[in-house]
Amino acid sequence: MEKLLIRGGRPLAGRIAISGAKNAALPLMAAALLTDRPLRLTNLPRLADITTMADLLNHLGVSVMLEGGNGGAGGGAGQPAGRTMVLDAATIADTVAPYDMVRRMRASVLVLGPLLARCGEAIVSLPGGCAIGTRPIDLHLDAMRAMGAEIALETGYVHASAPRGLVGGRIVFPKVSVGATENALMAASLARGETVIENAAREPEIVDLAQCLTAMGAHIDGAGTAAIRVQGVAALGAATHAVLPDRIEAGSYAMAAAITGGDVDLVGARADLMAATVDYLRAAGAEVVASSDGLRVRRVAGPIRAVDVETAPFPGFATDMQAQAMALMTLAQGTATLSETIFENRFMHVSELLRLGARIHIDGGTARVTGVERLIGAPVMATDLRASMSLVLAGLAAEGETEINRLYHLDRGYERLEMKLAGAGADIERVPA
Numbered sequence: 001m002e003k004l005l006i007r008g009g010r011p012l013a014g015r016i017a018i019s020g021a022k023n024a025a026l027p028l029m030a031a032a033l034l035t036d037r038p039l040r041l042t043n044l045p046r047l048a049d050i051t052t053m054a055d056l057l058n059h060l061g062v063s064v065m066l067e068g069g070n071g072g073a074g075g076g077a078g079q080p081a082g083r084t085m086v087l088d089a090a091t092i093a094d095t096v097a098p099y100d101m102v103r104r105m106r107a108s109v110l111v112l113g114p115l116l117a118r119c120g121e122a123i124v125s126l127p128g129g130c131a132i133g134t135r136p137i138d139l140h141l142d143a144m145r146a147m148g149a150e151i152a153l154e155t156g157y158v159h160a161s162a163p164r165g166l167v168g169g170r171i172v173f174p175k176v177s178v179g180a181t182e183n184a185l186m187a188a189s190l191a192r193g194e195t196v197i198e199n200a201a202r203e204p205e206i207v208d209l210a211q212c213l214t215a216m217g218a219h220i221d222g223a224g225t226a227a228i229r230v231q232g233v234a235a236l237g238a239a240t241h242a243v244l245p246d247r248i249e250a251g252s253y254a255m256a257a258a259i260t261g262g263d264v265d266l267v268g269a270r271a272d273l274m275a276a277t278v279d280y281l282r283a284a285g286a287e288v289v290a291s292s293d294g295l296r297v298r299r300v301a302g303p304i305r306a307v308d309v310e311t312a313p314f315p316g317f318a319t320d321m322q323a324q325a326m327a328l329m330t331l332a333q334g335t336a337t338l339s340e341t342i343f344e345n346r347f348m349h350v351s352e353l354l355r356l357g358a359r360i361h362i363d364g365g366t367a368r369v370t371g372v373e374r375l376i377g378a379p380v381m382a383t384d385l386r387a388s389m390s391l392v393l394a395g396l397a398a399e400g401e402t403e404i405n406r407l408y409h410l411d412r413g414y415e416r417l418e419m420k421l422a423g424a425g426a427d428i429e430r431v432p433a
């Protein structure tokens, strides 16, 4: 077990390289199941979730190879150094995604659509609930049914079958789901005929997946809009695809610059992927401008202003940025209202932020945050990925030492976090717990 020690109060300054996006990389890796030819993914982040997905794919019979071996430590804090992985699903050895693997990471459910489309069957463990909510997969299953699959639930597993192959259908999602849209898109690529996905998620990660599938030979129109049309093809082929930069990682470090009164260049960040976060930061008093190789974020003078926000599917304000925005608001002038509309239990960071001296009142899905003069470091417990990041942000701004325990959440989604922050002047170290 390890923990992070942060001695706060230093404005961040320097360059932080933004990695490839976890939430783009995971579905892209699952897409390798759709073809018997190699899929080469570049700019993959080094994260525990990527290893988990690689292990699951390997279990299903996919050969997973990192180009240049393990890639070493690579890339200093200022330079992006994504890894390249070649995934080759020439044969699929197993169509069962077992509980032991799926429970480690919810995104494992993304193998359902590809396995079903390629093999005519898939047996995938139900992922179960997690800290931020119950997170059912009913929309994924409805999408598979709309393409002709039979679905049964037995002993905690989804048994999906389509012995004569999937057929195109009309999928109308009653609510926007990123994962269900991805599963539907992948499955539809190999279904017979046309599939129309309505009320599709519009996240940049969907567009990235569609671009990769298109490079593999899929026929997809409308990715990035609420209506996606897919003309199924008989087979997909080899492709090379670069994972897009992580807008949530970039947004998190942008918040770090803002909360510490710093000046940071986010190398490789793309403003067009994170407009709602950029708007929020500007309203809160940070300057955000395009630089030659990314985004520059600074708040060298002036207070943090209180800004209300409500989470929403893309292009709205991302639920994955809510905890970080809340950390920023703990030091704002005035009171900000943050409403969480996507997940029912995504305020796990509140009790820990209170330990640092924050003033937050929760009423259902709304948190009212009244800024305080200062936060004071304390031991805190990370409870989920973005909650953990909010504690890092608060710790960077707090007086004294903050000790963050349970780092495995952070390691799921932030590549070399302490190296990147230390490279920009933070006093942060990882030590045995």
Ligand SMILES: CC(=O)N[C@H]1[C@@H](OP(=O)(O)OP(=O)(O)OC[C@H]2O[C@@H](n3ccc(=O)[nH]c3=O)[C@H](O)[C@@H]2O)O[C@H](CO)[C@@H](O)[C@@H]1O
Pocket (backbone or CB within 6 Å): 022, 023, 024, 026, 106, 107, 133, 134, 135, 136, 137, 138, 139, 140, 141, 175, 176, 177, 178, 179, 180, 319, 320, 342, 343, 344
């Ligand atoms: C690996 C990955 O990309 N994870 C992201 C993805 O998660 P994920 O794809 O799991 O999230 P969804 O977009 O599916 O969830 C949105 C909402 O729909 C509900 N829902 C979803 C599926 C379903 O079958 N039934 C149902 O009711 C969920 O409980 C939630 O309330 O999008 C979330 C919302 O932007 C992000 O927070 C996660 O970081």
Ligand SMILES: C=C(OP(=O)(O)O)C(=O)O
Pocket (backbone or CB within 6 Å): 023, 106, 107, 320, 385, 386, 413
């Ligand atoms: C909730 C997240 O991830 P996942 O869907 O993998 O749990 C996240 O990235 O914030």
